[in-house]
Amino acid sequence: MRVPLLLRRLLVASGAAVLFAGALVGGAASAAQADSPEITMSEQCGVAVFSWDTGTIGGDETWATTVLRNGVAIDRFEMRERGNRRYGATDRDTFVIQRTGLPDRNLVFRAPDGCADAPRLTVTADAHCHVLELHLANEGTTPITGLRLFSPTHPTPEELGPLAPGRVTLVRRLADGDNYLLASGEPGPEQVTWMVGTYRQPAGCGPEAVAVRIADACAGVQIDLINRAExxxxxxxxxxxxxxxxxxxxxxxxxTFTEPAAVGAVVVVRNAELGLDLARHTVAARVCGSPTPGGPTDPSTAPSDPAGDPGAGGGLPVTGAPAIALLAAGGALLAAGTAVLLLARRRRIRFSEPS
Structure with a gap:
């Protein structure tokens, strides 16, 4: 009789131990999942090094992350429990780390003492129809070397020549969804990122994006373009x-602009990226000095003057000498009418006297 009772007690104790262990494991997993990576920044000459770690093992949560340098987005990626990134930086650059569901981290880069030759490079990007524009500004006094551009346009990294002080714009044709990276240094853990992104083509960039009208003009042709794309x-x-x-x-x-062309020349307007002819025109004649429709030299559009027609409605009131003549004529008519009336009354009275 005691053996079954002992077995029951052992089973209860084992079940409780399993539940307790499960709670511990579940609590640890929840804690690991809830922890967010702690970000630190270290300063090197011309490079801001960001590192992060959740302090836990085995977590699989990710955070959609955007990195801004001086207000310009230079990187987007999925942050995992630990990792690092290296970004080009100059003294007093402001970095903002934005992560979904977490507060922003704002960090200011301070160049180490003695750092005088670091590149002073600013990069911005514009997405146009079928092409990406990268604007590079060297704000220093010496050329920047070692820049490389990664994109599907070139099968291998594109080595850029020395970037002199000033501004340069790079134009590269990309397809929607293509990734690009502007970096310096050798590929590997020491590579420095200046900008990384994904090209997104604006809406409406098809063959019908631009409406074209060509007309003969005095100096050639007048070309009128209307862009309906975004x-x-x-x-x-x-x-x-x-x-x-x-x-x-x-x-x-x-x-709208004028393109020089001789009579008989063939003028073609083409979408440069698609290689598509949008309009074709043969210059027929010089069209110079045409009067403006509705101008003072065009009698068909001269406005009528309602004040010059006495019978027209809405003119100014008639005054001056014509008004005096009208008043005199009215007075004479009134006097004649009065005399006729008096004469008729006298005759009627004389006729009614008794004989």
Missing amino acids: GAVRISVLVDGAATTHRWVSAGARD
Whole structure:
């Protein structure tokens, strides 16, 4: 009789131990999942090194992260429980680390003592129709070397030449969703990131994005462009097969200009990125000095003057000498009427006297 009772007690004790162990494991897993990485920044000459660690083992949670340098997004990635990133930086640069569901971290870079030759580079990006523009500004006094651009445009990293002080714009054709990276230093753990991103093509960048109208003008042709896309479009103008003009038409903008061309020349407006001809025109004649429709030299549009027609409604009141003549005529008519009336009354009274 005691054996079954002892077995029951052992089973109860074992179950309680299992539940307790499960609670401990579950609590530890929850704690590991709830911990967010602690971010630290260390300063090297021209490089801000960010490191982070949750302090736990086995966590699989990630945080969508955006890194801003002086208000410009330079990196986006999924932050895991531990890792590091190296970004180009100059003294007093402000970095903001934004993570989904967590407070922002604001950090100010302080260049180490004796750091005088670090690159002073600012990078911004613009997504246009079919192309990416990277604007590089060397704000220092010496050229910046060792820059490399990674993109699907080149199968291997594109080595950029020395960047002299001043501004340079790089234009690269990319497809929607292509990733790009501007970095310096050798690939590997010591590589320094200046900007990384994903190209997103603006809406409306198809073959019908730009409406074109070409008309003969005095100095050639007048070209009128209307961009209906949400991104800028690069246009080329060819005269008799030779490219003469390249220009950007901003998103939603209208651009009108004159292109020199001789009579008989063939003018073509082309989407430069798609290689698509948008309009073709043969110059027929010089059109110069045409009167403006509705101008003073066009009698068909001269406005009528209602004040010059006495019968027209709405003119000014008639005054002066014509008014005096009208008043005199009215007075004479009134006097004649009065005399006729008096004469008629006298005759009627004389006729009614008794005989």
